[in-house]
Amino acid sequence: xxxxxxxxxxxxxxxxxxxxxxxxxxxxxxxxxxxxxxxxxxxxxxxxxxxxxxxxxxxxxxxxxxxxxxxxxxxxxxxxxxxxxxxxxxxxxxxxxxxxxxxxxxxxxxxxxxxxxxxxxxxxxxxxxxxxxxxxxxxxxxxxxxxxxxxxxxxxxxxxxxxxxxxxxxxxxxxxxxxxxxxxxxxxxxxxxxxxxxxxxxxxxxxxxxxxxxxxxxxxxxxxxxxxxxxxxxxxxxxxxxxxxxxxxxxxxxxxxxxxxxxxxxxxxxxxxxxxxxxxx
Amino acid sequence: xxxxxxxxxxxxxxxxxxxxxxxxxxxxxxxxxxxxxxxxxxxxxxxxxxxxxxxxxxxxxxxxxxxxxxxxxxxxxxxxxxxxxxxxxxxxxxxxxxxxxxxxxxxxxxxxxxxxxxxxxxxxxxxxxxxxxxxxxx
Numbered sequence: 001x002x003x004x005x006x007x008x009x010x011x012x013x014x015x016x017x018x019x020x021x022x023x024x025x026x027x028x029x030x031x032x033x034x035x036x037x038x039x040x041x042x043x044x045x046x047x048x049x050x051x052x053x054x055x056x057x058x059x060x061x062x063x064x065x066x067x068x069x070x071x072x073x074x075x076x077x078x079x080x081x082x083x084x085x086x087x088x089x090x091x092x093x094x095x096x097x098x099x100x101x102x103x104x105x106x107x108x109x110x111x112x113x114x115x116x117x118x119x120x121x122x123x124x125x126x127x128x129x130x131x132x133x134x135x136x137x138x139x140x141x142x143x144x145x146x147x148x149x150x151x152x153x154x155x156x157x158x159x160x161x162x163x164x165x166x167x168x169x170x171x172x173x174x175x176x177x178x179x180x181x182x183x184x185x186x187x188x189x190x191x192x193x194x195x196x197x198x199x200x201x202x203x204x205x206x207x208x209x210x211x212x213x214x215x216x217x218x219x220x221x222x223x224x225x226x227x228x229x230x231x232x233x234x235x236x237x238x239x240x241x242x243x244x245x246x247x248x249x250x251x252x253x254x255x256x257x258x259x260x261x262x263x264x265x266x267x268x269x270x271x272x273x274x275x276x277x278x279x280x281x
Numbered sequence: 282x283x284x285x286x287x288x289x290x291x292x293x294x295x296x297x298x299x300x301x302x303x304x305x306x307x308x309x310x311x312x313x314x315x316x317x318x319x320x321x322x323x324x325x326x327x328x329x330x331x332x333x334x335x336x337x338x339x340x341x342x343x344x345x346x347x348x349x350x351x352x353x354x355x356x357x358x359x360x361x362x363x364x365x366x367x368x369x370x371x372x373x374x375x376x377x378x379x380x381x382x383x384x385x386x387x388x389x390x391x392x393x394x395x396x397x398x399x400x401x402x403x404x405x406x407x408x409x410x411x412x413x414x415x416x417x418x419x
Contacts, residue, residue, distance in 0.1 A: 184404055186311035188297065193306065207304040239315035242346035242364030260297040260309050267291055267314035271342030274315065278345060 002150050004082035004089070012082050015073035022066045029066075033059050080280035088115070088151055088276050092248075095269050096153035099262040100252050109156035110228075110253040115238075115273070116147040116177055117246040118166065125163050128221050140165055147177050147247060162227075177247045179213045180235035184244055186263050189233045191255040195219070196228050232258040236270055240277045248273065286320040286340060287416075294411045315343060316367065316404035318412060331377055337390075338370045339409065351400060357393050359400075366402040368394070368409050388413075 032055035035042065042049050055062065092113045100111040119125070121143040129138030137144060147164040164175040170182040180187045192211055193204035200223065208229065209219045222229060230251035238245050248270060250258045263270075295317050297309035318339035326334045346362045348369055353359060360370040371390060391413045394406055401409075 183310075184313050184316070184402070186309075186313060188309040188311065190300075190307040190309075191305055193304070203304075207306060211303055211306040211308065237313045237315070239313070239343060239365060242362050242367075260311060263311060263314070264292055264295060264297075267295075267317075267342065270314050274343045278343075 002080070002085045004086040009082045011076060015076050018069050018073040022070050025062070025066055029055060029059060029062060032056060084276050084280040085151065088273060088280070089153075091269060091273055091276070092151060092153040095248075095250075095266060099250060099266055100254075100257045101259060101262075102252065102254060102257055106254075107156070108154040111257055112251055113153040114149050114160065114249045114251070115151040115246065116164070116249060117150045118145065118181060118244065119148050120145045122146050122148075126161065127163065127165060128218050147175075147181060150246075174214055174218065176212050176233045177235045177249045180237050181244060181247050184237050186237070187233075187235045188258065188260050188263065190259065192229075192231045192233070194231060194255075195223060196253070228253060230257075231255045234258045234260075234263055236263055238270065238274050238277065240274050245274070245277055286322050288320050289318055289412055289416070291317060291319070293415055294408055312404045312408050315341065315365070316402060317341075317408040321412060321416070328374070332374060333377065334372055334374050336370065336372045339368060339412070341367060341369075344369070353393055353400075355389075355393055357390070359394075361401060365405070366400070367405040368401055 032052045035052050035056075037049050037052055042052065092115065096108065096111060096113045099113070102111050122145065123142055124136055125144075125146050125148065126136040127138035127140050127144075127146075129140070130136050131138070145166045147166055149160045149162060152158055152160060164173075164178045166173050166178045166181055170179070173179055173182045176187050176189055189211060193207050194200075195204050195208050205219050205223070206216055208214075209216045212219075212233070219229070230253060232252045232255055234250040236248045236250075238248055250262055252258045291314070295312050295314070297311050300307040300309050302308075318341055320340040321337060323335070323337040326336065328334060344362070344367075346364050348360045349363050351359050351361060356374040358372045359368055361368055371394075373390070391410045394401065394409060
């Protein structure tokens with residue numbers, strides 16, 4: 001999940017200054033390394049001579065440090081502006097507060113809004129079928145494409161490991177989110193069977209797997225890992241700069257917690273997420 | 282004939298499909314909100330006494346992409362997004378004398394778009410067809 005704490009914000013701000021500092025330092029280093037300390041102007045300035053000599057002596061490590069800082073700043077900035085991610089989190093929280101049909105006493109993590117990003121050629125993403133750290137792709141091929149969670153509403157269940165395999169073939173996709181991504185359609189599932197309590201019936205597991213475009217093994221693995229399975233789901237594709245960036249998934253433990261109205265009444269919210277993501281990239 | 286933007290009701294255009302039911306669980310499919318235009322505007326521009334150009338534009342919730350023009354049979358020129366393949370505008374030159382033969386301009390455009398499935402985004406094509414069917418644009 002994306003972070004946007006005080007440290008991350010500070011590092012992001014500092015990375016803005018790194019480029020300017022790198023240009024300035026490089027210019028100073030260029031002048032210093034090309035200077036002749038015996039020249040007339042420097043001759044009578046011992047402190048400047050000391051500085052120039054220091055810069056000449058340590059030119060290589062200083063240049064290496066500048067390069068390292070610029071590269072680190074570049075990769076840090078690629079993670080996006082934390083201010084934008086903070087606003088996206090706020091939007092997801094607001095969406096979570098209004099879009100579900102729920103009881104006021106329900107825990108917030110019983111009704112969640114999660115933003116998934118579509119990522120291509122993933123090598124280290126762990127598929128549910130994987131039984132070995134050395135083979136995280138499990139039964140899928142290495143460098144497959146996945147929907148990966150990047151942001152979730154609320155403050156609970158933030159450490160999600162739910163990743164969903166996607167493919168060019170809609171038949172091979174796993175999960176409601178992947179179905180929405182592949183078909184570029186909103187998919188709403190209601191009244192999914194209850195498989196959270198006790199020992200679920202085999203028929204319910206099969207129904208759940210078929211209704212959520214998953215396999216029986218996948219659902220059984222989730223149950224075994226004691227992951228609460230939602231009973232209603234909606235997946236909405238998110239378009240950023242004309243291409244499908246990912247999917248917003250609404251899931252609820254109530255059979256009618258998510259309905260078509262959860263999507264229809266919030267199209268502006270979805271559009272706003274897409275527009276902020278344009279700036280976050 | 283309208284010149285300003287006219288809002289499109291999302292609820293009219295993006296109704297959930299009739300639900301499919303499997304062992305009690307229900308499934309609805311809907312168009313992606315980004316495929317459904319939020320507003321349209323249209324105008325007619327006279328070229329001469331016989332001919333005029335009919336032009337419709339569509340606006341979307343998010344539309345930051347470059348456009349390209351494609352030509353379809355029947356003097357139809359369509360601007361589509363290079364990446365999303367959404368329809369942004371439709372222009373067509375018409376002859377007033379032939380207009381009675383094309384009595385329903387909305388249906389005429391809708392049929393032309395429907396015959397070119399590969400050129401446009403599938404969801405957007407359906408949304409535009411629904412907009413043309415539910416609004417008296419022409």
